[in-house]
Amino acid sequence: MSQSFLLEANDFIMKKKILSAREHYDFEDTAGNKLGEADGNFLQVPPKFVVKDTHGLELMHLQGKVFSLRREFTFYGSAGEELGTIKKKIAKLIGEEFWVEKNGIEFMRIYGDFTEHEYQMEVGGVPVASVHKKWVSVRDQLGVSITGDVDHRVVIGAVIVIEHVEVTERKSST
Secondary structure (H helix, E strand, O other): OOOOOOOOOOEEEEEEEEEOOEEEEEEEEOOOOEEEEEEEEOOOOOOEEEEEEOOOOEEEEEEEOOOOOOOEEEEEEOOOOEEEEEEEOOOOOOOEEEEEEEOOEEEEEEEEEOOOOEEEEEEOOEEEEEEEEOOOOOOOEEEEEEOOOOOHHHHHHHHHHHHHHHHHHHHHHO
């Protein structure tokens, strides 16, 4: 397998572009070097995203669930192995929450202010990653910091799904 700097970077920038029916994300290191990209399709049912390295090789993909009470996406590695499923908590009095589970067992909780793009991820109550909006950017740019022992693909997948869900839910509520 070729080396992928995206899966090794603990700090990277995710730049979001929305082009008509497509969602596109570029991943860069803090110096602006491209690490990879992800593409999705608003019109595809169920929604699917593919994350690739700079050589165009698939690192992972995300598959949405068609009929689900809550927003749900499953993450798969490049060999098709299941990495986990992210779900959105339906009702919460204050804020929103997502969690990631594998084989029906929760292993990551994600909470914060998703509309402001400020949130964190915890495994076993220990912070492992955080996301923050880069406010001085021309287009949507999110800084992602991985600080703990966690599969980078799960963090990348979670950020894509949360951004996708926030965009589609904002669009459908306006």
